[in-house]
Amino acid sequence: MYDFKSLTDSIHTSLSAGLSPIMVTIIEFVIIAFAFMILFTLLGLILVYAERKICAFFQLRLGPMRVGKWGMAQTAADAVKLIFKEPLVTKNADKFLFNLAPFIIILSTFLALGAMPFAKGLHALDFDIGVLYLTAVSSIGVIGILIAGWSSDNKYSLIGAMRSGAQVVSYELSVGLSLLTVVVLAGSLQFSEIIASQEAGWWIFRGHIPALIAFVIFMIAGTAETTRGPFDLPEAESELTAGFHTEYSGLKFAFFFLAEFVNMFIIAGIGATVFLGGWMPFHIGNWEGFNRVMDFIPPLFWFFGKVTFLIFLMMWFKWTFPRLRIDQLLRLEWKYLLPINLVNILVMAFIVLKGWQF
Amino acid sequence: MSAFAITFYMGSALMLIFAIMSVTSRKLLRAAIYLLFVLIGVAVFYLVSDYMFLAAVQIVVYMGGIVVLIIFSILLTSHLGEKLQVVKPVTFVIAALVSLIGAGIALSVISAHTFNPVAADGPETTVAVIGTQLLSYGKYGYVLPFEVISILLLAAMVAAIAIAKREKKPES
Numbered sequence: 001m002y003d004f005k006s007l008t009d010s011i012h013t014s015l016s017a018g019l020s021p022i023m024v025t026i027i028e029f030v031i032i033a034f035a036f037m038i039l040f041t042l043l044g045l046i047l048v049y050a051e052r053k054i055c056a057f058f059q060l061r062l063g064p065m066r067v068g069k070w071g072m073a074q075t076a077a078d079a080v081k082l083i084f085k086e087p088l089v090t091k092n093a094d095k096f097l098f099n100l101a102p103f104i105i106i107l108s109t110f111l112a113l114g115a116m117p118f119a120k121g122l123h124a125l126d127f128d129i130g131v132l133y134l135t136a137v138s139s140i141g142v143i144g145i146l147i148a149g150w151s152s153d154n155k156y157s158l159i160g161a162m163r164s165g166a167q168v169v170s171y172e173l174s175v176g177l178s179l180l181t182v183v184v185l186a187g188s189l190q191f192s193e194i195i196a197s198q199e200a201g202w203w204i205f206r207g208h209i210p211a212l213i214a215f216v217i218f219m220i221a222g223t224a225e226t227t228r229g230p231f232d233l234p235e236a237e238s239e240l241t242a243g244f245h246t247e248y249s250g251l252k253f254a255f256f257f258l259a260e261f262v263n264m265f266i267i268a269g270i271g272a273t274v275f276l277g278g279w280m281p282f283h284i285g286n287w288e289g290f291n292r293v294m295d296f297i298p299p300l301f302w303f304f305g306k307v308t309f310l311i312f313l314m315m316w317f318k319w320t321f322p323r324l325r326i327d328q329l330l331r332l333e334w335k336y337l338l339p340i341n342l343v344n345i346l347v348m349a350f351i352v353l354k355g356w357q358f
Numbered sequence: 359m360s361a362f363a364i365t366f367y368m369g370s371a372l373m374l375i376f377a378i379m380s381v382t383s384r385k386l387l388r389a390a391i392y393l394l395f396v397l398i399g400v401a402v403f404y405l406v407s408d409y410m411f412l413a414a415v416q417i418v419v420y421m422g423g424i425v426v427l428i429i430f431s432i433l434l435t436s437h438l439g440e441k442l443q444v445v446k447p448v449t450f451v452i453a454a455l456v457s458l459i460g461a462g463i464a465l466s467v468i469s470a471h472t473f474n475p476v477a478a479d480g481p482e483t484t485v486a487v488i489g490t491q492l493l494s495y496g497k498y499g500y501v502l503p504f505e506v507i508s509i510l511l512l513a514a515m516v517a518a519i520a521i522a523k524r525e526k527k528p529e530s
Contacts, residue, residue: 022361094438097387128484129410136414139422143394146429150387153438165430172422189485 005121047261058319085250097151102255104144111137119299130191152247160243164234174221181214202277210348222267229318268310373399
């Protein structure tokens with residue numbers, strides 16, 4: 001039910017009818033790129049609005065209210081403003097690297113978004129190495145942050161870039177290891193297979209306590225990897241004005257801003273896919289009737305529902321906890337999260353060997 | 359020309375250009391970024407040859423690891439606007455000669471080697487196959503090199519910690 005494979009297959013066959021294979025591939029690339037660009041923009045608009053409203057809710061304010069009903073058109077208006085702003089460049093900046101940095105960040109975000117399974121058959125890149133691919137491409141983003149900070153010729157930017165380097169490189173480990181805990185359970189790195197393995201129930205329920213611990217670690221480390229609060233040291237606005245993107249304005253600033261929000265969506269999407277079953281409806285073991293009823297709710301709804309919940313969780317984090325200091329941040333990762341994670345993965349391997357998972 | 363051939367030749371041309379720019383650039387960080395592009399090109403070659411795992415490892419190790427490390431050390435040691443010296447003509451000629459000799463040796467070895475055509479679908483290279491082979495002690499198993507490398511890495515890590523934690527001598 002609700003299989004998008006028939007749709008994508010019909011597009012493919014109708015294109016292949018009159019065109020050479022190369023042209024078909026190119027046209028399909030263009031279609032997919034277009035779809036992702038639209039998704040990217042929509043995600044940016046919606047998430048920025050959501051962030052401002054949720055922040056306002058936690059601070060007992062109303063948030064944006066002027067533009068449109070309940071301020072709904074506020075982010076669209078902001079986007080128009082950003083497009084018409086002058087792209088400033090500092091005098092001594094390394095122009096080439098300065099202009100390249102936002103593109104590297106946005107490239108890594110796009111590549112990661114490509115591996116996101118939205119629904120059955122609605123999946124741009126279903127590699128055999130899914131999880132590894134995702135951790136690989138999301139590690140490119142830090143290069144963009146580093147060269148953005150260095151090339152803008154600003155001491156605050158440079159400090160922000162150095163902090164982000166230390167932070168992202170260390171938290172990448174925890175993200176990878178916590179995902180591996182579930183890969184041990186599912187027995188595959190491919191996203192479609194990880195989802196298929198959760199047909200009898202989501203791993204967070206079936207994987208005993210280790211899966212729960214891995215999920216908590218993943219959410220903490222994932223938030224740190226997107227450099228969002230309480231881990232927003234690279235752009236700590238009260239100490240570094242805006243960290244690595246202080247000198248950026250106009251569209252290039254919008255790129256950094258968008259990438260941050262879409263990265264949040266990606267982390268929530270991976271968390272939802274690996275721990276909460278992705279587009280797989282809520283199933284309980286062999287309760288046939290119950291599972292059948294749940295299948296009537298479309299997979300897109302399940303996926304975006306779970307992602308919305310996780311994004312809300314991350315925003316809740318941000319507006320509740322104060323920012324960590326750099327030494328606290330690194331101590332949290334190397335002295336607590338990493339050892340817990342390593343022990344956790346061993347426990348999980350033992351459970352899988354004994355066949356104790358549900 | 360097939361899509362593979364187009365990707366291959368365009369990718370090779372770009373890689374060569376970036377490789378030359380990387381060694382001739384007088385700005386250190388730019389050289390590192392050109393190197394990054396060359397390494398991306400290698401990953402793309404693995405990808406179009408259907409070696410997914412190798413492509414991902416190339417990205418993780420070289421881009422996420424080594425290039426980040428290089429950039430990090432450049433950030434710590436040099437400042438914006440700093441330009442490297444132009445090398446002396448003698449050094450330039452010697453370096454060009456040495457690299458030409460290296461390229462010549464590599465080319466002669468490759469051209470002397472006869473490549474056996476493999477079956478159209480080739481060997482299976484899924485992660486599962488690679489994983490089992492890596493830890494198998496049967497024929498074509500890689501468990502011994504794997505363990506030797508892990509001991510080497512452990513020794514390197516212990517050594518790094520020993521250097522970093524060396525007790526400071528009391529000043530006399």
